[in-house]
Amino acid sequence: MSYKIIVFVKQVPDTQNITGEAMKPDGTVNRAALPAIFNPEDLNALELALQLKDRYGATVVVGTMGPPNAAEVLRESLYRGADEAVLLTDRAFAGADTLATSYALSCCAKKIGDFDLILCGRQAIDGDTAQVGPQLAEKLHLPQLSYVQEVLDLNRNQVRARREIEGGYEVLEVKLPALLTVIDANEPRPQNGKRIMKFKKARTSSELTREHANANYTDSEALAAEQEALASRGLLIHEWSAADVKADPERIGLKGSPTKVKNIQNVVLKASESKMIDPTADGISQLMHELISDHTLG
Amino acid sequence: MANYFADNKDLQFIFDDLDLAEAVGVKEKNYEFAGKFDHAPVNYADAIDNYRRVLEVIGEICAENIAERSRTVDKEGPHFADGKVTYHPLTRKNLQDLTNAGVMGVMLPHEYGGLNFPNTIYTMMTEMVSRADASLQNLFGLQDIAETICDFGSDEQKAQYLPHFSSGEVDGSMDLTEPDSGSDLQSVRLRAWQDKDGQWYLNGMKRFITNGCAKVHLVLARSEDGSSDGRGLSMFICEAGPKLVVRRIEDKLGIHGVATCELQYNDVPAQLCGQRRRGLTKYVMSLMNGARVAISAQALGVAEAAFREARKYAGEREQFKKSIDRFPAIYDMLTSMKVRIQAARTMLYATTRVVDLRNGYANLMEKLPADKITPEIREKSKYYGKLAALLTPMSKALSTEVANSVAYDGIQIHGGTGFMRDFNAERYYRDARITNIYEGTTQLQVVAAIGGVIQRVIEPELQPLMHLPYTGKLQRLKNKLDEMLVLQRKAVQYIIDQKDTEYHDQMARKLVEVETYIYVGYLMLKQALNAPEREALVERYVNDAYIDAKAKIEAVTSGDMTVIDRHRDIIDY
Numbered sequence: 001m002s003y004k005i006i007v008f009v010k011q012v013p014d015t016q017n018i019t020g021e022a023m024k025p026d027g028t029v030n031r032a033a034l035p036a037i038f039n040p041e042d043l044n045a046l047e048l049a050l051q052l053k054d055r056y057g058a059t060v061v062v063g064t065m066g067p068p069n070a071a072e073v074l075r076e077s078l079y080r081g082a083d084e085a086v087l088l089t090d091r092a093f094a095g096a097d098t099l100a101t102s103y104a105l106s107c108c109a110k111k112i113g114d115f116d117l118i119l120c121g122r123q124a125i126d127g128d129t130a131q132v133g134p135q136l137a138e139k140l141h142l143p144q145l146s147y148v149q150e151v152l153d154l155n156r157n158q159v160r161a162r163r164e165i166e167g168g169y170e171v172l173e174v175k176l177p178a179l180l181t182v183i184d185a186n187e188p189r190p191q192n193g194k195r196i197m198k199f200k201k202a203r204t205s206s207e208l209t210r211e212h213a214n215a216n217y218t219d220s221e222a223l224a225a226e227q228e229a230l231a232s233r234g235l236l237i238h239e240w241s242a243a244d245v246k247a248d249p250e251r252i253g254l255k256g257s258p259t260k261v262k263n264i265q266n267v268v269l270k271a272s273e274s275k276m277i278d279p280t281a282d283g284i285s286q287l288m289h290e291l292i293s294d295h296t297l298g
Numbered sequence: 299m300a301n302y303f304a305d306n307k308d309l310q311f312i313f314d315d316l317d318l319a320e321a322v323g324v325k326e327k328n329y330e331f332a333g334k335f336d337h338a339p340v341n342y343a344d345a346i347d348n349y350r351r352v353l354e355v356i357g358e359i360c361a362e363n364i365a366e367r368s369r370t371v372d373k374e375g376p377h378f379a380d381g382k383v384t385y386h387p388l389t390r391k392n393l394q395d396l397t398n399a400g401v402m403g404v405m406l407p408h409e410y411g412g413l414n415f416p417n418t419i420y421t422m423m424t425e426m427v428s429r430a431d432a433s434l435q436n437l438f439g440l441q442d443i444a445e446t447i448c449d450f451g452s453d454e455q456k457a458q459y460l461p462h463f464s465s466g467e468v469d470g471s472m473d474l475t476e477p478d479s480g481s482d483l484q485s486v487r488l489r490a491w492q493d494k495d496g497q498w499y500l501n502g503m504k505r506f507i508t509n510g511c512a513k514v515h516l517v518l519a520r521s522e523d524g525s526s527d528g529r530g531l532s533m534f535i536c537e538a539g540p541k542l543v544v545r546r547i548e549d550k551l552g553i554h555g556v557a558t559c560e561l562q563y564n565d566v567p568a569q570l571c572g573q574r575r576r577g578l579t580k581y582v583m584s585l586m587n588g589a590r591v592a593i594s595a596q597a598l599g600v601a602e603a604a605f606r607e608a609r610k611y612a613g614e615r616e617q618f619k620k621s622i623d624r625f626p627a628i629y630d631m632l633t634s635m636k637v638r639i640q641a642a643r644t645m646l647y648a649t650t651r652v653v654d655l656r657n658g659y660a661n662l663m664e665k666l667p668a669d670k671i672t673p674e675i676r677e678k679s680k681y682y683g684k685l686a687a688l689l690t691p692m693s694k695a696l697s698t699e700v701a702n703s704v705a706y707d708g709i710q711i712h713g714g715t716g717f718m719r720d721f722n723a724e725r726y727y728r729d730a731r732i733t734n735i736y737e738g739t740t741q742l743q744v745v746a747a748i749g750g751v752i753q754r755v756i757e758p759e760l761q762p763l764m765h766l767p768y769t770g771k772l773q774r775l776k777n778k779l780d781e782m783l784v785l786q787r788k789a790v791q792y793i794i795d796q797k798d799t800e801y802h803d804q805m806a807r808k809l810v811e812v813e814t815y816i817y818v819g820y821l822m823l824k825q826a827l828n829a830p831e832r833e834a835l836v837e838r839y840v841n842d843a844y845i846d847a848k849a850k851i852e853a854v855t856s857g858d859m860t861v862i863d864r865h866r867d868i869i870d871y
Binding site: 187189190191192193194195196197198200233235 | 336337338339348351352399400401
């Protein structure tokens with residue numbers, strides 16, 4: 001008896017390794033200057049799904065909403081052990097806030113269908129809202145556990161998981177199907193050599209089309225045959241549009257996003273003056289005292 | 299993300315410069331496997347792309363995970379109680395990471411779940427793993443055992459063991475050394491006997507067995523009662539069980555993360571692997587040759603790590619109001635360390651290229667029906683076999699001695715700090731120290747290489763390198779190498795003419811070292827021809843080598859017999 005787990009992931013600009021100007025003058029993120037990476041906590045969500053697959057048997061389907069090149073994080077998911085991948089991409093999705101995003105993802109989850117668990121990273125490093133997972137659970141009328149560290153037990157009816165709370169943790173049980181958002185509490189497994197060698201050839205249909213166009217070759221029959229061949233080897237990444245997931249055009253993209261950016265403020269963080277601490281027991285004890293008293297520690 | 303592949307300019311240069319098309323073509327059966335295995339490459343470019351991607355993954359695991367854990371692993375090591383070895387939890391995590399990355403059967407064929415990668419790429423992984431944690435290499439590198447079963451075992455043995463090696467479910471050990479048989483393996487005594495049903499059993503002792511707690515053991519044992527030399531030895535496969543007792547684990551200077559075991563065999567059931575009497579002469583020699591390449595890479599990884607720490611420290615440490623890397627005495631050391639490392643790397647990957655060709659053609663000779671073996675295949679198999687037999691010990695001698703000297707200098711640059719356990723410098727020094735001892739000491743590498751030096755096996759390899767269109771400085775450096783070559787040929791002739799085995803043996807190391815200078819010098823010259831930014835490296839290397847080579851040649855051709863005649867008087871004074 002195998003479970004079906006959906007993991008929703010996001011390709012994000014690498015805010016840790018900023019090369020050049022991170023923000024455009026208009027205050028939006030300059031994605032071109034930042035390398036695109038797999039959102040770190042989404043890797044933790046994927047790892048949790050793969051652990052459940054190892055322990056209980058499961059099919060792991062990874063989905064993402066994003067521009068065509070977000071297929072890269074889907075390939076990476078396949079390298080790490082995911083079974084199937086779905087790219088939700090459409091110009092109509094562009095400009096989505098968390099509400100529109102969670103709606104689009106809920107449509108995607110419905111089309112995937114028949115799932116036992118949905119796992120998401122707690123939050124993405126570009127927006128840091130931590131809203132999409134919980135909103136998605138609401139839209140799908142699923143019970144949700146946020147800030148999950150690990151799953152203690154899974155059976156056909158329910159999942160028991162440990163979630164972080166301030167100053168400790170709690171263990172909760174919820175009925176399946178359920179949604180879990182996962183924090184940085186496991187070590188994502190590395191990409192697997194053999195899977196890389198296989199799935200580096202995985203493509204979405206628009207990637208295939210683009211490769212044909214680059215080769216100055218647009219025979220649609222050949223394209224269809226190639227797509228078929230890829231699909232038969234498990235190398236076709238599903239690519240779904242808004243229409244494919246039957247999304248209401250009014251509820252997606254900019255149109256479906258009530259969040260309006262009114263103002264962006266540029267905050268420059270400056271290091272204040274440095275302070276010398278004597279490398280003696282006294283000096284260190286004084287430093288500890290200060291750190292505790294201003295609540296940096298403790 | 300830190301990455302030991304991406305951050306290593308020299309390794310990347312070597313990777314981009316690789317010429318593996320012929321070897322990979324043979325290994326992938328002209329890319330026939332692509333139809334059968336969905337991860338097999340469809341052509342050479344596809345294969346190289348696979349190698350790069352996997353090396354990047356391993357580079358990241360090494361830098362991000364393994365290196366972080368290495369200090370604790372070194373400090374705490376494995377645990378031994380009640381005959382059972384338990385590896386450190388962080389060592390187990392390291393192995394789990396490597397297993398998840400799918401690199402526990404790197405060179406094994408596709409059909410047994412391996413990646414079917416050439417030795418060259420496996421060696422690059424070895425180098426990176428060792429840079430992160432030298433002791434982990436001793437576990438990672440034991441896939442050579444699977445390789446030996448693959449080369450010489452029966453189809454049943456391969457099917458029984460190899461898929462489990464690939465998946466990381468089983469680990470191996472090679473049980474050769476005994477208390478009275480170290481360098482002299484011909485004297486191995488562990489007894490193999492057969493009951494009336496033909497079942498083999500092993501009885502005796504083994505010592506210094508790396509990962510002797512492994513699940514699968516390859517054992518060198520005396521199968522021929524009454525024999526006393528290497529021809530009475532056969533190779534056996536046995537599994538861990540109650541009859542195979544780990545008596546103790548060694549308390550070592552370095553490579554603390556891996557257990558080195560003393561084993562007692564109380565009639566352990568075993569299977570013969572390959573043919574009787576060929577255990578040492580063929581199988582173990584082959585196994586050792588593979589392991590020697592691996593140890594060269596292990597040493598190189600340690601040297602790389604030691605250099606980087608020293609370089610970093612020298613840039614940060616200030617004395618007399620400036621960073622110490624501004625002082626000639628220090629930057630001279632750093633320069634020399636770096637050049638020695640690059641020379642060792644150049645030598646290593648020139649060796650693995652030849653090893654890959656040797657393996658490929660040896661495999662064809664074995665697998666092809668007799669009428670399909672062309673004279674060309676026969677010729678190449680022979681040629682690369684001979685060349686690999688020369689380059690492998692040359693490379694091991696070079697890498698492992700370089701690692702020791704670089705780790706030594708690394709501590710020196712750290713000063714008193716380097717002597718303290720708080721820094722990694724002393725660990726590299728300890729870890730390097732075994733590399734020029736196990737899998738054959740440097741002295742034995744010289745014994746293995748000197749025949750090829752005397753027979754001038756290297757000459758056909760030098761010819762194309764000597765006739766490249768050098769100009770300017772590179773031409774002048776080439777002239778120096780040409781001069782060294784002329785001197786070396788004369789010195790070899792001198793040794794032949796002396797007809798004195800003792801003098802030959804005493805001078806062998808110098809001849810092997812000059813041979814290494816010449817070969818590596820030409821290789822580095824060629825690199826600089828295509829990459830002008832490497833000119834300074836080869837200039838430094840050749841200028842230093844030239845001076846040392848001339849001194850060595852002078853010693854060899856001096857006919858000075860005083861060490862042979864008077865060593866007792868000196869030693870026992």
